[in-house]
Amino acid sequence: MGQKRLFGAVSPRAAGDPVDTAGEPVGSPVSHYETQVRRIWRRFLRHRMAVIGGCVVIGLLLMALSADVISPHDPLDLDTQRRFIPPLKDMTYFLGTDEMGRDVLSRLFHGGRISLVVGIAAMFATIVTGMAIGLISGFYGGRIDTILMRFTDTMLCFPQVFLLLVLAAFVTPTVASIALIIGFTSWMEVARIIRAQIQYIKEQDFIQAAHALGASESRIMFRELLPNAVAPVMVSATLNVANAVLMESYISFLGYGIQPPLASWGNMLTNAQSYFDLAPWLAILPGAMITLTVMSFNFLGDGLRDALDPRLRM
Numbered sequence: 001m002g003q004k005r006l007f008g009a010v011s012p013r014a015a016g017d018p019v020d021t022a023g024e025p026v027g028s029p030v031s032h033y034e035t036q037v038r039r040i041w042r043r044f045l046r047h048r049m050a051v052i053g054g055c056v057v058i059g060l061l062l063m064a065l066s067a068d069v070i071s072p073h074d075p076l077d078l079d080t081q082r083r084f085i086p087p088l089k090d091m092t093y094f095l096g097t098d099e100m101g102r103d104v105l106s107r108l109f110h111g112g113r114i115s116l117v118v119g120i121a122a123m124f125a126t127i128v129t130g131m132a133i134g135l136i137s138g139f140y141g142g143r144i145d146t147i148l149m150r151f152t153d154t155m156l157c158f159p160q161v162f163l164l165l166v167l168a169a170f171v172t173p174t175v176a177s178i179a180l181i182i183g184f185t186s187w188m189e190v191a192r193i194i195r196a197q198i199q200y201i202k203e204q205d206f207i208q209a210a211h212a213l214g215a216s217e218s219r220i221m222f223r224e225l226l227p228n229a230v231a232p233v234m235v236s237a238t239l240n241v242a243n244a245v246l247m248e249s250y251i252s253f254l255g256y257g258i259q260p261p262l263a264s265w266g267n268m269l270t271n272a273q274s275y276f277d278l279a280p281w282l283a284i285l286p287g288a289m290i291t292l293t294v295m296s297f298n299f300l301g302d303g304l305r306d307a308l309d310p311r312l313r314m
Helices: 029-045 048-065 104-140 142-157 160-170 175-183 188-201 205-212 217-228 230-253 265-275 281-308
Strands: 002-006 009-013
Touching: 029 048, 029 281, 048 104, 048 281, 104 142, 104 175, 104 188, 104 217, 104 230, 104 265, 104 281, 142 188, 160 175, 160 230, 175 230, 188 217, 188 230, 205 217, 217 230, 230 265, 230 281, 265 281
Parallel strands: none
Antiparallel strands: 002 009
């Protein structure tokens, strides 16, 4: 007789037991996990805008990673003799030049790297902070929950842009500091989502069984509760990258973000506002890249939400 895996143990399998295409018995943990992954993947692929958004996001990340290789010029190279060359007029400068004679295409590539690094780093800060507060609040409840949620409500009372500007005014603007400022002013919604998930999951039978078997609090929190709340975290992560890119553009546009000569899409917009009548492409191109990035991450987040939510049938 063959052998059948059952939760890590080995038990006899009858010759007639059905198996899946991978050779695993139907109903085994491995088979069930692979089936779930395939189902999620199929549901994601049916969301056409999410697929397009995902492809654009991958393209943007590749652009950021290879900016030094694919840039036709040094983004800091100045030449006042070639100022305000329009796009497509000189193929050496495919998207034209700015007020200092710098290549716009090269600055878009390097500015995208900065904006995406800030967005992704801010997302990690947001998710880690929100998960920690939401997990502790939802698990312990009582007075701890009340204190943490009132603190969260207090933070939500302040407009995020206002908090960003206040903090940015007292901190030296670097890529790391801007990312942390955005992350530490964006965690509130994630905390509320995780708290709601944890409060629901901790009432389930398998959590009660873990308590009855004497599992430690840390094991229940990090091995049982948190993995089961990961779906909304993944959706929040993609949406928070879009929000962070937008926030970085806001504060850079207002002069509190990434400082010249280092390029980001936000400070490219700031430099372009004085020359909009003379060279509108200096504002249109970085604005279009910000719009494309935010829309792509939002579409990707929508697709992940629909694919991971078992209540939705696509």
